[in-house]
Amino acid sequence: MRRPVFALTVAAAWLTACSSAPTTRELAQDAAAAMGGLEALQAVETLTMSGGTGTRTRLGQTVHVGDEENTAELTDVVEIVDLAGGRASMHYMIDNAGFMQDRHEILTTRGGSPVGIEIIPPRPTIATSPSGLFSWGTQNHPEFLLRRNVVSIVLETAQSGSEGPAEEREMVGRMYQYGTTQTSWGEEIELYFDPETQLLAAYGALDTESMLGDQEALYMLSDYRAAGDVMLPHAVTITKGGRPYSSVEFASIAVNDPAAQAEFEIPETVSAQADEAIAAGEYSPITLIDVAPGVYFAQAYSHNSLVVEFPTFLAVVEAAYTEAQSTTLGRVLGERFPDKPIRYAAVTHHHYDHSGGVRGMAALGADILVADGHAPEMQMVLDAPHTNPPDSLARARTAGADVGSIETYAGMHVISEGDQRLELHAVSGSPHVDPVVLAYVPGPGVLFQSDLFFPGTGGGGPAAEHLLQSVRDLGLNVRTNVGGHGDVAPFAELEKAAAGD
Numbered sequence: 394m395r396r397p398v399f400a401l402t403v404a405a406a407w408l409t410a411c412s413s414a415p416t417t418r419e420l421a422q423d424a425a426a427a428m429g430g431l432e433a434l435q436a437v438e439t440l441t442m443s444g445g446t447g448t449r450t451r452l453g454q455t456v457h458v459g460d461e462e463n464t465a466e467l468t469d470v471v472e473i474v475d476l477a478g479g480r481a482s483m484h485y486m487i488d489n490a491g492f493m494q495d496r497h498e499i500l501t502t503r504g505g506s507p508v509g510i511e512i513i514p515p516r517p518t519i520a521t522s523p524s525g526l527f528s529w530g531t532q533n534h535p536e537f538l539l540r541r542n543v544v545s546i547v548l549e550t551a552q553s554g555s556e557g558p559a560e561e562r563e564m565v566g567r568m569y570q571y572g573t574t575q576t577s578w579g580e581e582i583e584l585y586f587d588p589e590t591q592l593l594a595a596y597g598a599l600d601t602e603s604m605l606g607d608q609e610a611l612y613m614l615s616d617y618r619a620a621g622d623v624m625l626p627h628a629v630t631i632t633k634g635g636r637p638y639s640s641v642e643f644a645s646i647a648v649n650d651p652a653a654q655a656e657f658e659i660p661e662t663v664s665a666q667a668d669e670a671i672a673a674g675e676y677s678p679i680t681l682i683d684v685a686p687g688v689y690f691a692q693a694y695s696h697n698s699l700v701v702e703f704p705t706f707l708a709v710v711e712a713a714y715t716e717a718q719s720t721t722l723g724r725v726l727g728e729r730f731p732d733k734p735i736r737y738a739a740v741t742h743h744h745y746d747h748s749g750g751v752r753g754m755a756a757l758g759a760d761i762l763v764a765d766g767h768a769p770e771m772q773m774v775l776d777a778p779h780t781n782p783p784d785s786l787a788r789a790r791t792a793g794a795d796v797g798s799i800e801t802y803a804g805m806h807v808i809s810e811g812d813q814r815l816e817l818h819a820v821s822g823s824p825h826v827d828p829v830v831l832a833y834v835p836g837p838g839v840l841f842q843s844d845l846f847f848p849g850t851g852g853g854g855p856a857a858e859h860l861l862q863s864v865r866d867l868g869l870n871v872r873t874n875v876g877g878h879g880d881v882a883p884f885a886e887l888e889k890a891a892a893g894d
């Protein structure tokens with residue numbers, strides 16, 4: 394019944410443009426018509442995309458810096474976008490070469506303020522500031538789903554897009570009608586319209602990734618099918634910086650499903666934490682626990698750090714997970730040690746979940762201590778421009794603040810002042826990552842490492858055996874194990890685990 398009307402609308406658009414090329418706005422109006430019309434698109438408040446399967450790469454999990462990245466499998470992908478409320482969530486299973494995780498990252502709001510909720514069993518559910526969300530889904534952060542969805546982009550361009558003429562442009566061996574537009578939220582978007590279907594086939598934009606920084610991103614849309622009153626692409630393939638990033642095909646999309654609202658309710662268990670996150674501005678849960686005189690365990694909810702106190706400064710081992718975690722650790726340490734700046738932040742290895750706070754630490758003025766085997770990756774992370782939007786390091790640089798820079802070392806690096814001493818040992822041959830840095834405080838005999846052994850859990854394995862052998866080879870007199878994951882436990886636990894007891 395409605396098809397002839399669409400055809401007339403399309404014809405009218407071409408006629409008003411006369412013999413000249415259509416404008417980008419007109420092409421978007423045609424695309425909107427092909428998707429069910431402007432009114433139907435304007436009525437879209439929430440999208441619930443379900444049953445997604447596909448791939449994700451660029452996770453930052455290689456054994457050696459420079460190794461080719463594994464392509465991880467995504468299954469059970471559910472993405473919910475609340476366009477009207479500015480909320481978005483991603484829930485998926487990721488399998489990266491046998492490492493499996495059920496991840497659920499939610500950007501929601503309370504009283505108009507954005508809040509992040511992260512649910513990754515068996516970790517405790519947490520509330521953070523939005524910058525505390527970490528994602529390995531189709532995107533680096535659920536917020537991307539709001540700015541990078543076909544409904545918003547087509548509507549925006551159809552209503553206020555560029556009046557400049559479109560041109561013919563080739564993409565992946567096909568010709569498209571191509572134009573650019575400036576969105577009301579201040580981004581330049583490139584649009585590729587399919588000349589046969591009038592549908593939006595692809596769009597390009599500048600995405601700022603937490604680790605990779607500014608990336609020219611291309612979103613290829615296919616498998617347009619009916620979802621309620623509108624036609625929507627059920628498959629989205631994303632490249633960033635010209636390299637594969639993610640590709641997912643959804644089984645179905647529900648428009649304005651009332652069940653979508655429940656997704657954004659803040660769980661009661663983290664309600665107070667959500668208030669804390671909003672009040673703090675930047676927040677991720679951290680508790681400082683005394684391990685030995687001048688040695689502290691910064692316990693986060695999954696990726697922990699070690700803090701070593703020197704007479705006039707502090708050193709942090711592991712700038713983990715996210716910018717919000719670094720900012721929170723900086724605030725917690727500033728309250729406890731008001732006269733001691735964080736002079737150093739040491740990296741145990743280049744994996745993004747264990748180095749996601751490196752830029753945040755540099756923004757606080759800490760120099761980043763990096764074993765030379767990790768240096769190319771960490772230098773890239775620190776140097777990458779972040780403009781859309783700028784992160785804390787980019788903002789600090791613009792403000793002319795005294796930010797930290799990379800200091801590399803080979804083999805071993807020692808920080809000492811007064812009676813305090815922190816040794817960083819880069820050891821090779823670990824099956825988890827090569828090299829890997831072991832941090833050692835000789836006085837109390839405290840060892841900190843990440844991903845090799847989770848203190849307090851008792852579990853062993855090849856990485857734990859290699860850790861124990863490395864400690865013996867280095868002649869370290871370790872009494873206490875502190876984990877990048879896990880807890881604080883006597884060293885004897887590792888000896889038992891490695892022996893297979």
Ligand SMILES: [Zn+2]
Binds near residue numbers: 742744747826843
């Ligand atoms: Zn790792």
Ligand SMILES: [Zn+2]
Binds near residue numbers: 746747843844
């Ligand atoms: Zn880890």
